[in-house]
Amino acid sequence: MPAETRKITDEIRLRKNGVFSVFAGGKNLFPDENGRLRRIENAITVTKEEMEECVFLLCKGSMYSFDDSIRRGFIPIPHGRAGVCGEAVTEKGNIKRIREITSVALRIHRDIPRYGRKIIDIYKRSGLTGTLVYSPPAMGKTTLLRSVSLMLARGDGIRPVKVGIADERCEIILPDTDLGIADVISGCKKSVAAEILTRTMSPEVIVCDEITPEDGDALIHSTGTGVYLICSCHAENKKYLFAKPHIRTLVENGCFKLLARVERTDGKYGYITETV
Numbered sequence: 001m002p003a004e005t006r007k008i009t010d011e012i013r014l015r016k017n018g019v020f021s022v023f024a025g026g027k028n029l030f031p032d033e034n035g036r037l038r039r040i041e042n043a044i045t046v047t048k049e050e051m052e053e054c055v056f057l058l059c060k061g062s063m064y065s066f067d068d069s070i071r072r073g074f075i076p077i078p079h080g081r082a083g084v085c086g087e088a089v090t091e092k093g094n095i096k097r098i099r100e101i102t103s104v105a106l107r108i109h110r111d112i113p114r115y116g117r118k119i120i121d122i123y124k125r126s127g128l129t130g131t132l133v134y135s136p137p138a139m140g141k142t143t144l145l146r147s148v149s150l151m152l153a154r155g156d157g158i159r160p161v162k163v164g165i166a167d168e169r170c171e172i173i174l175p176d177t178d179l180g181i182a183d184v185i186s187g188c189k190k191s192v193a194a195e196i197l198t199r200t201m202s203p204e205v206i207v208c209d210e211i212t213p214e215d216g217d218a219l220i221h222s223t224g225t226g227v228y229l230i231c232s233c234h235a236e237n238k239k240y241l242f243a244k245p246h247i248r249t250l251v252e253n254g255c256f257k258l259l260a261r262v263e264r265t266d267g268k269y270g271y272i273t274e275t276v
Contacts, residue, residue: 001035010138012106016051020044023138026264055101058082069187070098076170076187080109109142109171116148118273119260120157128161128205130223130255133232133271134241135262140269141232142209144262146172148230149207153181164203164227166193172209191218198222205230213246223255237261251276 001009001022011023019040022029030043058075059066066075074081083105086098119131131148133141149172152161165172167186183201185193190208195218197203206222207230208215219229235241238259242248250256262271 001031001037005029005037010108012108014046014051014054014104014106016046016048016102018046018103020046025266051101051104054104055084058104067097070101071095074169080107080171081169082106107171109146111150112143112147112269114147114151114156115269116144116151117157118271119144119148119258120151122258122273123152124158128228129257130229131231131258131260132241132247132250132256133230133260133262134235136236137234139262139264140271141262142171143269144260144271145207145209145230145232149173149182149205152205162202162204164197164201164206166190166197166206166208168193169209172207189214191215194218194222198225198227203227207231210234211246211250216246216249219250219255220253223253229255231256 005022005024009022009024013021013023019030020043022031029037030040032038032042033044055063058077063070069075070084073085074083084098084101085103086101088095089097089099123129133144135141149163149165151157153163154160163182165182165184167173167184168188168190170186173182173184173186183197183203185196190211191214194206194208194215197206198221205228208219209232211219211231211233219231223229233241233244233247235244235247238261241259242251257276258273259276260271260273262269264270
């Protein structure tokens, strides 16, 4: 593909016997076999054999070993995660396993130096505070969480802080960034990780991505012990954010005092902060 497109590509998506696509600069694009961006009918088709090879490599030859994470829709990989979809086998309404993977979404994660500077400046002026980052999917929430986490842990523009990270989907901290300066629990539910971090690691801050209703009690408990939370949530705007009952409950219990709405304009990352 053209170099300028590769530079802003956020995601690579494969579909068995379907189209290969990339998400770049906020647009869904379809390369042909020569890397030219074309109409969907001219896009590369991913064969059954190519999809099987992709999954084989992601799972290091053992899909069974990743059965639990696949059931939750992802495969952890060295630089983040691969999202997966396919034919689900259910039992009493719950997904027991994924029989066959038919779609793979490979996120291209980035570490943007000092991207969290505005939030760090607020902490420096007013002290640490619970912070909720929100936006629609694939706008850069995790990138912002990663930046703020590392800046706090390093003491970049602020005193160094003890940071605990509940990295359920293995995508907040990347192996080629400053993994060694934060305490990370990865691959388990955020509610469990937050409880362990609070009880055993005495963090000043706990960071977690994409909070859900089942995480609420553990996060409220952590706040009650004096730990500050920095979390993210999917929402298009403030109206839809506060339409989520678990978010309202967390705010009412003092978990979040600062909001950061992430935006992407022409592929460039940015965010706006405001108090709750």
